[in-house]
Amino acid sequence: MLLKMHLVSGRAYSGLLGRQGSVATCLRRGNSLIKPPLCRNVSLSSQRCTIMSSWIIDKYGRNDVLRFTKNMTFPILQFPNEVVIKVHAASLNPIDVNMRNGYGKAALNMKRDPLNLKSRGSEFPVTLGRDVSGVIMECGLDVAYFKPGDEVWAAIPPWKQGTLSEFVVASGNEISHKPKSLSHIEAASLPYVGLTAWSAMNQIGRLNQHNCTGKRILIFGASGGVGTFAIQLMKAWGGHVTAVCSSDASALVKKLGADDVIDYKSGDVAEQLKMLPLFDFILDNIGGSTENWSLNFLKKWSGATYVTLITPFLLNVDRLGVADGMLQTGVTVGTKAIKHLCKGIHYRWAFFTPSGPSLDEIAELVDSGKIQPVVEQVFSFFDVPKAFLKLEEGHARGKTVIRVTNK
Structure with a gap:
């Protein structure tokens, strides 16, 4: 039955995987369960973390719509080609400010998951942030080139839940191995x-x-x-x-x-x-x-x-x-x-286009010393609203980066 559903629908199969077979953010080494330090509310029966910390918006508007929550539902793999990434660093781009204000909502809602939109009644809550540098915690069955523990970087498309969160889901074709010469802070400044x-x-x-x-x-x-x-x-x-x-x-x-x-x-x-x-x-x-x-x-x-x-x-x-x-x-x-x-x-x-293979080429240029990250300022995860205000000032000299974890 499971095999049949996998052949017919990646969504149907991955839904069963998320309930029955997923290790989500809790990796197993031998017989020991390894729990990420910021993960809470772990169900020992399912061995899955169920909530995480995120910055979200529940409506469009100015900076006061940003809300910090410790109770965001942990992301699950909906498709076999997806991965869950523990976010070490993220960064802000002008599109994050624009999306907070409601820019592009009609077109982006066309691309968002219609089942989630229908079940929630709207696109909210929305997590902003496009750039991520972090570590893979879980891989779907069709992910061939990455494994849990790999350090990766990516730019998440704007119709997906973003990276101002402890964990984020990305497609395998959106991610790339992080340049070895960069820290997570530096790497998070480049993908988008x-x-x-x-x-x-x-x-x-x-x-x-x-x-x-x-x-x-x-x-x-x-x-x-x-x-x-x-x-x-x-x-x-x-x-x-x-x-x-x-x-x-x-x-x-x-x-x-x-x-x-x-x-x-x-x-x-x-x-x-x-x-x-x-x-x-x-x-x-x-x-x-x-x-x-x-x-x-x-x-x-x-x-x-x-x-x-x-x-x-x-x-x-x-x-x-x-x-x-x-x-x-x-x-x-x-x-x-x-x-x-x-x-x-x-x-x-021209428009932003998510692409893991292009990030592979960029990573080669970075590790060869031909491209360097330009980080203007780094904010802690708890100072995300301050980072948005900094970005809104304009006259950027590089990127504004968010340190999500100190690990």
Whole structure:
């Protein structure tokens, strides 16, 4: 019966596994039960931890909606390709602030587990946090490349419960072995921004280690998490990088490898860019009016590409509904792409894409010394609201990291 259910439905099989066969967070070494230090309410009959500490929201709003709880239900494996990770460190990204405020809720609810949504009546409680570095506690039956005790890192998609928690569930294809050269604090600063930059520059922009040498790259918003990663990635692949940031971040971006630095506070950026040769690629982390003039600094009819991370997709779906929002988004991107293609320029949108294999490649760059984490500030697990306030101040110089456990 169990085998039949596994063949028909991973969900049905994994549900039985969660009730009957799961060791969840309690590993067994010989005949001794090993209980994680923060785990409470352990049922000796099932040998499973049942609750954990998390930061959650029960409604959308400002920072006061963040709530610490010691009674969050422990995550179980719903699919055979999932793992449970004990979170050692997490980090915050602008999307966490936006999601706390309700940004993207319509589109994200489309992707969330419909059975859980129906049983709870809404998406709440929601756990924020996308980045994780930690240790695998349990693996599903289909997980082949990882085992309990492995140190891993990952970026959890925004439609899943996040990492501001003692434990989190991730798919096996979302995780990667943590770079050996990094601590958990350092490793937690990289996955989400790294995969976002990788998606924009490699998957969408078609840049790689074989074709970047000598290419001129312009990066707007160069001192933030995505920007600091993108600078290092382009330098690792042999590109020439011009970084746009404020003067107080110039030392940082130069240290990371930027060849030229444009201070947006010292005068009109467009006027400063006129003094430089044209570019092969632009990564825009800023959006707004920047898009109106920045494409003029790309080489025409040479395959030059502009990629922006600021897109209206989630806003359109929130405002117009799923069907109309997707239609409006398609019309917008199609119109812009055709308009700029007629001028000899490729116009593209990019989004974060979870990918364990891409993290494998990033880990190799990290362990070879070509990419370094940029951690601006570390907060304790009990100071998560302070970390959100820090992130909302803007003008990031790298990442804001949460130390979830001291182990």
